[in-house]
Amino acid sequence: MKLTTKTIIYYLLISLPLLLIAGLFSYYLISSELKDGTDEALFKEKINCEKQIQLFNQPKIIYLSLDSLSSIKPIVFTKNKFFYIDTLIYDKLEGEPLNLRILKSFYTTKNQSYLITLSKPTLEDDELMEGLYSAFALIISFLLIAFFVVNWFIAKILWKPFYTTLQQLNNYDLKNNAFTNFKNVSTKEFQQLNVALNKMTEKIYLDYAQQKQFTENASHEMQTPLAIIKIALDNLFQSPNLKEEELLILQNIESATNKLSQLNKALLLLTKIENNQFNTSQKINLNALITRLVNDYQLIYEAKNVSLSLVLNQEITIQLNPILAELLIGNLINNAYKHNMANGTIEIKLENNSFIISNSGNELSFNKNDLFKRFKKDDTSKDSLGLGLAIVKSITDNYNYTILYTDTNSQHVFTLKFN
Amino acid sequence: MKILLIEDEPDLRKAIKLFLHNEGYTIESADDFVKALEKINNYSYDCILVDVTLPKGNGLDIVKHLKACNSKAGIIVISAKNSLDDKIEGLDIGADDYLPKPFHLSELNARIKSLIRRRNFDGNKNIVLNEISINPENRSVSVNNEEVILTSKEYDLLLYFISNKNRVLSKANIAEHLVGDHADQIDNHDFIYTHLKNLRKKLIEKGCTDYVQTIYGIGYNFKIL
Structure with a gap:
């Protein structure tokens, strides 16, 4: 939810109960003021009536209104007193009940008592409520409009630097941008935010660059000692007096060394792909590349007796570094062979601007979302480095291709889409 | 046969020198750029x-220098960078071969032999070993003057064995040689067994001695007594 929307909701949540209380308060205030006003008017009339009575020569009945609700009537002697009553009568003219405030007063003059009855219609409760409702509805709508206008204004002007910063952060990509300069702004808080962000992105970038450099240097430095171990082993193997157990130990050392060396090369390769160090590219015909690689891998995995079908329906040419192209396609083909079963199948298709390779094989022993992660490998493939598909993913990420994995009917399908 | 080794890492230099010396080459070495240039300018080598x-320079500049003064020496670039860019650049400026570190000595041996063969146009081009004769130019093999039809991998395997005769070669070593550029993606070396089995069968069929000795757990030795 947007900040401005949230602000408006909070404003409304606070102002609605306040308005309700104000409404009730106004209702009681207005209705009691109205009553006081009516009473005062009736009282004034009573005094006028009393003045008139004093002018009477003899007692008589006087009707003060057509509906005979207000009248002066002579009665038997009573003490002077007056009181107000509220009553409801049916108004024939309007066809609805009418609220009346009635003043009854007993007045005695010249040994004759009179009953003065004075009535005044008062505002009905529902009419008063109705009026209040409309007034408050109007106030609320004005408030809403005002909230929106003010918030829009605040968002446009006050929060503008914040949204600019947000946009910059969204666009920030560690791989492509060295530093992002969050500009100086006049609002203190936003200025503090930008200063903090400048500091933070700079630190992150430096750490990132340092780490990249470290990976590259470390891998590089490891090559020479590995070369020495390999050569020393080669020489040791030639020794004529080695016992069988010793040979087996040497063999263990050799396979571990080879694995280390492969691992090292793969990590170095990943770093280089991510650092965009393969920047030269050329036109590559995938059909020719696939045919060549398939031949190579077929020879390597001959013993598995996998049957392969090539359906190259489309001639696809991509613009890519030749080494990366070979890694991209080669790793996928190798993967399809490596994780295949004996007498299994591989199908390779080129269509709809896509390279689709599917192979038979056991189900994955891990979540398929982890398939392209580094060092993720099946429990059964102990010798595998678990970096082949990570390299594929790294290449597709860097060159905006998409790679998709699906498994249907124990077929593992990889779809590599070129734009 | 005179070889110059330009390598700054002392252990590596020593091991390679020892190995090439045992292979019967005359080997000299230099441990930095300046010393290497000095040697190149003063002596001539068959292979560098x-x-x-x-230290003090880049090996590729030595290759450029050799090319600039029309050296006849064969050049193999060794690089720890494992950078295929280096390979492309090295071959572009005139190096004959490229070997990424870490490598097997037998691989280096095979490359040197192949390089020398290619440079040695005069004399017998065929490699002859007892009853086996190999013509590297058209990749053909004959036993007792009778041609043996080999697949490409079988041919590579035989040539690698002969280049490294009487040496124990581990399965990983042979596999790396056969697979070439894809070596880093291969984690199972069993495939060489199929190729080796077929190669042995074809050779024996033509009356060739079975020179391949299996070293339990390790690999093979092409033993010529």
Whole structure:
């Protein structure tokens, strides 16, 4: 939810109960003021009536209104007193009940008592409520409009630097941008935010660059000692007096060394792909590349007796570094062979601007979302480095291709889409 | 046969020198750029092995220098960078071969032999070993003057064995040689068994002695007594 929307909701949540209380308060205030006003008017009339009575020569009945609700009537002697009553009568003219405030007063003059009855219609409760409702509805709508206008204004002007910063952060990509300069702004808080962000992105970038450099240097430095171990082993193997157990130990050392060396090369390769160090590219015909690689891998995995079908329906040419192209396609083909079963199948298709390779094989022993992660490998493939598909993913990420994995009917399908 | 090794890492230099010496080459070495240039300018070599990263300079500049003065020496670039860019650049400026570190000595041996064969146009081009004769130019093999039809991998295997005769070669070593550029993606070396089995069968069929000795757990030795 947007900040401005949230602000408006909070404003409304606070102002609605306040308005309700104000409404009730106004209702009681207005209705009691109205009553006081009516009473005062009736009282004034009573005094006028009393003045008139004093002018009477003899007692008589006087009707003060057509509906005979207000009248002066002579009665038997009573003490002077007056009181107000509220009553409801049916108004024939309007066809609805009418609220009346009635003043009854007993007045005695010249040994004759009179009953003065004075009535005044008062505002009905529902009419008063109705009026209040409309007034408050109007106030609320004005408030809403005002909230929106003010918030829009605040968002446009006050929060503008914040949204600019947000946009910059969204666009920030560690791989492509060295530093992002969050500009100086006049609002203190936003200025503090930008200063903090400048500091933070700079630190992150430096750490990132340092780490990249470290990976590259470390891998590089490891090559020479590995070369020495390999050569020393080669020489040791030639020794004529080695016992069988010793040979087996040497063999263990050799396979571990080879694995280390492969691992090292793969990590170095990943770093280089991510650092965009393969920047030269050329036109590559995938059909020719696939045919060549398939031949190579077929020879390597001959013993598995996998049957392969090539359906190259489309001639696809991509613009890519030749080494990366070979890694991209080669790793996928190798993967399809490596994780295949004996007498299994591989199908390779080129269509709809896509390279689709599917192979038979056991189900994955891990979540398929982890398939392209580094060092993720099946429990059964102990010798595998678990970096082949990570390299594929790294290449597709860097060159905006998409790679998709699906498994249907124990077929593992990889779809590599070129734009 | 005179070889110059330009390598700054002392252990590596020593091991390679020892190995090439045992293979019967005359071997000299230089451990930095300046010393290497000095040797190149003063003597002539049949083959020069040059590391790319050197103290006081870049190995590729040595290759350029050799080419500029029309040296007849065969050049193999060795690089710890494992950078295929180095390979492309090295071959572009005139190196004959490229070997990424870490490598097997037998691989280096095979490359040197192949390089020398290619440079040695005069004399017998065929490699002859007892009853086996190989013509590297058209990749054909004959036993007792009778041609043996080999697949490409079988041919590579035989040539690698003969280049490294009487040496124990581990399965990983042979596999790396056969697979070439894809070596880093291969984690199972069993495939060489199929190729080796077929190669042995074809050779024996033509009356060839079975020179391949299996070294339990390790690999093979092409033993010529």
